[in-house]
Amino acid sequence: MSVFSSPSFDEHEDVAFHYDGETGLKAIISLHSTVMGPALGGCRMWAYDDDAAALTDVLRLSRGMTFKNALADLPWGGGKSVIIGNAKTDKTPAMMREMGRFVDSFGGRYIVAEDVGTTPEDMAEIAKTTRNVRGVKSVGFDPSPGTAYGVFKGLEAAVGEALGASDLKGVRVAVQGLGHVGYDLARRLHAAGAVLTVTDIDAAALARAERELGATVVGLDAIYDADVDVYAPCALGATLNDDTIPRLKASIVAGAANNQLAETRHGDRLADRGILYAPDYVLNAGGVIHIYHEGPDFDRDATFAHIGRIGGTMRDIFRRAKDDGIPPHIAADRLAKDKLAAAKAGQRKA
Ligand code: NAD
Known part of the structure; x- marks a missing residue:
């Protein structure tokens, strides 16, 4: 599997992979563009067939977020993350906190939110290890x-x-x-x-x-x-x-x-x-x-x-x-x- 020769790669700025043996977290964060500001995009948890499918998804979705945020007049670039796993059976609070650490390693260049397979409760867990998260349960907003x-x-x-x-x-x-x-x-x-x-x-x-x-x-x-x-x-x-x-x-x-x-x-x-x-x-x-x-x-x-x-x-x-x-x-x-x-x-x- 190659990132740069993937048909979905389109000058993405940063693509990072993270594995944590203790919690079983396997995740990819893709920053397509930070030209307009920090890259905002949801975290999808999905039982992908293989790692290549997860990469394709995160590259495609992060690019979409760049366009979406730009046309919505937001000072945000486009990013996305995926967790490889079954959201019903594999997810744990510790895994979400580890995901928060991964998000935090971008120093504010990536802001995470919920997506398919993650919930406002998961964002609350992520918020324990990073400030760079939106859509947290306790904030209590329904978009x-x-x-x-x-x-x-x-x-x-x-x-x-x-x-x-x-x-x-x-x-x-x-x-x-x-x-x-x-x-x-x-x-x-x-x-x-x-x-x-x-x-x-x-x-x-x-x-x-x-x-x-x-x-x-x-x-x-x-x-x-x-x-x-x-x-x-x-x-x-x-x-x-x-x-x-x-x-x-x-x-x-x-x-x-x-x-x-x-x-x-x-x-x-x-x-x-x-x-x-x-x-x-x-x-x-x-x-x-x-x-x-x-x-x-x-x-x-x-x-x-x-x-x-x-x-x-x-x-x-x-x-x-x-x-x-x-x-x-x-x-x-x-x-x-x-x-x-x-x-x-x-x-x-x-
Ligand atoms: P929701 O789950 O509250 O509503 C989906 C509705 O579709 C439910 O009432 C469900 O019973 C119905 N449904 C399921 N299968 C159906 C079928 N085969 N035919 C007809 N109806 C069916 O979801 P939502 O939050 O209202 O989001 C709706 C869509 O908008 C989703 O595609 C979502 O990704 C998108 N979206 C939502 C938001 C948001 O703020 N909620 C933002 C952006 C995009």
Whole structure:
């Protein structure tokens, strides 16, 4: 396994491996870029098939965080960490504290937060051995309402772009997944006059949406065929794929779920079908923006004002896509790269 010849290696600044025999910790931290500031990104714990798969994941995810944080107007670069192991059976508090020591060895250049396989409780354990951690249980913040607000603002921008509508009255939206983010988004959409079609595996959430939001409930698979203007994936990743894209009746995809495109080429397929895609990592950045603002001086209004700027960023992306004749998922990456290049040039001058 080689780092530098990995297809996912893209001028990452630092990639470090750590093994601790006592706790069994096997971890990798990848700092893709610290041009904008310390690299912030979650710690994923996953039973990878092999070390190469873990490396590929951490390289890919840390690069994504650079772009996400840059477009969210955060003074943070992009990083990520992975722990190789089964989060249900292998994890111990001692392992998390050792992970904290590993994080701390970067001297503040890497800031860790939760991700798939780790929890706010784990972050509290990590906080015992490093200060460079966010999203700690005792702080008591839930970023989901912030995420939902950002998705709402970005969805509004997409509706303006694709349908020329200045508000959401009568706009038909299919929400897939009524969890922490999806339900809050549905509530906001309903309040703005949108008409909802929803699905979930949780019958109680569906009954509540029917009762409180007048939503029409459809089956798990039927959501892709719903006769709507917007498809809002808020449950699983990779729902935009060869099977689903030809079925969509929506002219917009805008939702909270991470990694919605099964493969990058599916962004092109959406564009071929004339479906406007609001890139997921831009739309769902409300959570990370919320995490940035958390702390004893938390100011909810300032935080939500910052998150609200996702609407403007989304409009910039759609404009860039039009100007360059490219799909929005490529335009978003280009905008982020331009921001990084400008910051780098500024640093060279200083
Ligand atoms: P959640 O677990 O609270 O909600 C997910 C919902 O999807 C649940 O209600 C679940 O029952 C439902 N679901 C599961 N399988 C389904 C299926 N096959 N079809 C339809 N519904 C299904 O998660 P969340 O925090 O609301 O996050 C939703 C998505 O947004 C995830 O992809 C997450 O990675 C992403 N995201 C969340 C945040 C945040 O702040 N919570 C931030 C950024 C991205």
